[in-house]
Amino acid sequence: MKQTHAVGIKIVFFTVSEGKLFAFLPNHRVPEQSLSHNHTLEEEASICVKKTLGLTPHEGFVEQLYTISDPTDVHAVTVVYYMLVPPDRVSIDKKGKWLPVFENKQAVTDDKILFYAVQRLQWKIEYTNAVYSLLPNQFTLGELQRVYEAILNKSLDKRNFRKKILSLGMVKDTGKKRKQGRARPAEVYTFVSRKLTIVEIL
Amino acid sequence: MKQTHAVGIKIVFFTVSEGKLFAFLPNHRVPEQSLSHNHTLEEEASICVKKTLGLTPHEGFVEQLYTISDPTDVHAVTVVYYMLVPPDRVSIDKKGKWLPVFENKQAVTDDKILFYAVQRLQWKIEYTNAVYSLLPNQFTLGELQRVYEAILNKSLDKRNFRKKILSLGMVKDTGKKRKQGRARPAEVYTFVSRKLTIVEIL
């Protein structure tokens, strides 16, 4: 005799904007959805992404975090994911629901999930190219650094950062330059690969 | 309207013995069990551990790996764990069901799960004291090194290994010595903590 359970998924959506890490938390909650029959978890996650932000999952980077269970909850079993959302796909009308992760002082229902997701994200960007999904196709090293700083919540040394990134070979120079304001134009880079890659020094 | 799903758990049991990493694979399968109502995943995992090997989970180290889904499977959703089993709790009569992970050439039904579990385990022991659960309370550095070598599937330099382990402060000297065979008696060590600890150099 087989027993069945209500299964849900939760997705912590992250984006970086104005030098800050934001999470999508409408009503101070992590978006959640029930798993339907005939759907895999991945399919259901796609639907959740679509429904919540109007995106498809391959527009960002999605990773499964872990699975929790609580027989007394609406969902006896909940599979938790996080997704990195490119800032240009964040629509303005949802602005109020994106909370700055490190500054927010409001209570968040799923704060443990949120903090764990942040930690896993911080970890992930240290040894993979996962940040590609938080930057447009072309970007400057300054922009890249600001994304790292926003996620790690600390400032980094410019020279050491560039040395590291370039030695890892995760980005390549396009030869183009971009002017911004009244500053010196910056070199424009692209990611060598826009798929998740373990970057390690051989 | 809420839909429900059959949920299962699978546990990859590891142990180290005779200098080799073994996984418990009766019928070349990873042990599996259905989640019952009123049980959390952790409770169900405990029951599975008990039923499969006659142990309680706190006799070893248990970690959740990830959750997979297949709507056409007996279990639409399966949560995968691995557990490190102290070798002295491995009973002889189950001997034939423990397969040597790196030497085994027989087909294993859940080989992807198995290999992923091995990889996560290899990773884990690099920055935590998780191996405590594969050693008795008292052990020599030689025994500890053989456990690392079995899991990493490569040999390590004795001097560098000892330097590293001692500098991490995860073990302490008991002052006792243990004679084994016709060799020089070895210092006996214990783990500073038998809880999972992130070991890093400050």
Added chain:
DNA sequence: ACAAAAGTGTTAGAAATACACCCATGT
């Protein structure tokens, strides 16, 4: 001329790696 961000090298300390011999015991 000045404000703003981009770009660039060196040095010192820490950590990782490679490597070979003597020690204490049992047979």
Added chain:
DNA sequence: ACATGGGTGTATTTCTAACACTTTTGT
């Protein structure tokens, strides 16, 4: 005496971290 596993130190290389000034552009 010899076989077995235990124990120890040094030199090299690599990685990390700290640090300040010049360049190019717009105003």
